[in-house]
Amino acid sequence: MRIEVQNLSKAFSGVQVVRDVSFTVEEGQLVALLGPSGGGKSTILRIVAGLEDPDAGSVVLGERRVERVPARERGIGFVFQHYALFPHMTVGDNIGFGLKVRKEDPATVAQRVEEMIGLVGLQGLGQRFPHELSGGQRQRVALARALAPSPRVLLLDEPFGAVDAKVRHDLRLWLRRLHDNVGVTSVFVTHDQSEALEIADRVIIVNHGRLEQNDTPEDIWRRPANAFVAEFVGATNRIAGRVVGDEVDAGFLRHPRPAGLDDGAAVLILARPAEVMLHPVGEDESPARVQRVSFVGHSMKVEIEVPDHGVLTAEIPPAVVRAKELAPGRAVRVTLSAAQVFPSDAAPPGTVTSAARRQRRLTALFSRFRRTRSRV
Numbered sequence: 001m002r003i004e005v006q007n008l009s010k011a012f013s014g015v016q017v018v019r020d021v022s023f024t025v026e027e028g029q030l031v032a033l034l035g036p037s038g039g040g041k042s043t044i045l046r047i048v049a050g051l052e053d054p055d056a057g058s059v060v061l062g063e064r065r066v067e068r069v070p071a072r073e074r075g076i077g078f079v080f081q082h083y084a085l086f087p088h089m090t091v092g093d094n095i096g097f098g099l100k101v102r103k104e105d106p107a108t109v110a111q112r113v114e115e116m117i118g119l120v121g122l123q124g125l126g127q128r129f130p131h132e133l134s135g136g137q138r139q140r141v142a143l144a145r146a147l148a149p150s151p152r153v154l155l156l157d158e159p160f161g162a163v164d165a166k167v168r169h170d171l172r173l174w175l176r177r178l179h180d181n182v183g184v185t186s187v188f189v190t191h192d193q194s195e196a197l198e199i200a201d202r203v204i205i206v207n208h209g210r211l212e213q214n215d216t217p218e219d220i221w222r223r224p225a226n227a228f229v230a231e232f233v234g235a236t237n238r239i240a241g242r243v244v245g246d247e248v249d250a251g252f253l254r255h256p257r258p259a260g261l262d263d264g265a266a267v268l269i270l271a272r273p274a275e276v277m278l279h280p281v282g283e284d285e286s287p288a289r290v291q292r293v294s295f296v297g298h299s300m301k302v303e304i305e306v307p308d309h310g311v312l313t314a315e316i317p318p319a320v321v322r323a324k325e326l327a328p329g330r331a332v333r334v335t336l337s338a339a340q341v342f343p344s345d346a347a348p349p350g351t352v353t354s355a356a357r358r359q360r361r362l363t364a365l366f367s368r369f370r371r372t373r374s375r376v
Contacts, residue, residue: 001062001075001152001185002027003048008057010043010209017043019209021057025187025202030179032196032203033189036232040209041189042157048187049078049155061153074153077146077184081158083138085130091141092117092126098149116144119178135163136171143175147182156188160195168192172199193233197221205229227342230270237276237312239269240344248341252288252306253334258341268344271336276314278302278332280324288312290330293321302326304334 003025010018018040025031033041046052048059050071059067066074085094096113104112117126120140130138139159146154159175160168176199179186190196196203197217205212205220213225224230231238241250243265248255255269278290291311292303299315306312312334316326326332 002060003153003185003187004058004060005044005048006058006060008044008047008059009055010040010047010052011055017209018047018054021206021209021211023204023211023214025185027185028183029201030176030186030188030199032200033187033206034193034196034203034233035191035206035212037191039206041191041206044206045155045157045187045189048153049076050074051078075151077149077151077154079139079142079146079154079156079159081161083130083142085138085141085145087130090127090129091122091133094130094141095144095148097145102149112148116148119147119181120144121174134167136167139163139171140174143178147184151184154184154186156186158189158191160190160192168195175199197233205232207232224340227268227270227340227344230340230342235273235313237269237271237273239271239309239312241267241269241341243267250309252286252309253336255336255339255341261341261343266344268342269336269339270342271339273301273313273315274299275336275338276304276312277335277337278304278314278316278324278326279335280326281331281333283331286331286333288332288334290326290328290332292328293326300326304332306334 005024006022008018008021009016021040021044033044035041043052047054047067050066050069054067057067058065061074086097089097092113095116096109099109099112113126117123120143122137122140122144125133125137130141133141143156143159160171163171172195175188188200197220200217202214203217203220204214207228213220213229215223215225220229220233224233230236239250239253241248241255243249243257243261243263245263246257248257248267248269250269261267288304288306290302291305294301295318296315300318300321302314302316302321304312304314
């Protein structure tokens with residue numbers, strides 16, 4: 001079942017929450033609606049499900065326009081963030097509820113319930129009640145209940161938001177495998193970037209009700225459409241610069257000039273921590289200094305203080321940190337192995353960005369706190 005959304009708009013009490021959104025989900029795809037809280041993702045999902053009416057635009061499932069079709073007639077399975085299981089019903093009764101509403105034969109219901117219990121890995125738990133299950137198990141029951149009536153489309157609104165990080169990670173991998181087995185066209189809402197990139201076929205990024213980018217996970221990461229996408233998907237360093245000749249000049253570093261930018265244009269350089277390269281130099285060769293080095297598992301996080309630019313973060317393999325002797329106080333030259341450069345109204349190099357101001361204030365406060373503790 002293909003989903004086509006065209007020029008969708010919706011307002012609540014005069015506040016526009018969805019603004020002229022259009023996208024297509026091809027049959028059998030697993031697509032993520034990703035964005036910050038309050039960005040309009042869940043409203044879009046609820047309009048597709050028939051739980052909200054749009055102010056403008058259309059929703060097409062297969063070949064049928066459905067924006068005025070009742071939710072129960074759309075053939076959609078919906079999974080809520082907080083499960084929405086019936087507490088007085090067993091696991092089996094919860095899963096079979098939709099089939100019973102459709103007045104299916106009891107034998108057919110029982111057979112389908114057993115199939116679903118096996119599919120979601122809950123064998124032996126059919127007679128338990130929701131309060132006797134873990135959060136991850138309850139979410140599996142909710143998925144099984146949505147899939148039991150064989151929906152043409154599966155919609156999931158923050159399906160793993162109510163479970164802890166470890167269970168969340170396990171569940172999202174399980175959902176990808178389940179989707180591959182079942183093949184139903186699926187759309188899930190999340191504000192977790194790693195979740196969207198890891199399991200979705202395509203990622204649709206929504207912010208303030210507008211669609212910012214609709215692309216593959218790799219293209220979202222490597223070729224963001226704008227600065228918002230680049231910063232929202234993964235940790236990013238912000239560096240103000242200006243185009244000078246064939247380079248972007250940020251004062252303490254230079255980066256190749258991308259096509260399409262005029263000489264003298266103010267730009268914003270966005271570089272992920274893994275793209276920040278550090279080169280030890282003499283004390284008078286660079287204003288940048290290593291401020292802190294911390295272990296973060298697969299790499300070392302190195303924080304670099306750059307006067308008038310704030311603190312940058314680099315992620316570097318431990319062996320490289322040791323080989324280059326990157327310790328606090330060490331002067332370093334900063335280069336970028338890659339970066340995204342966008343037009344900006346930012347001030348020229350030497351001007352502190354708002355993010356840098358916040359970082360410097362926090363650093364100063366922390367330093368005063370340590371000095372106070374030492375005196376005490």
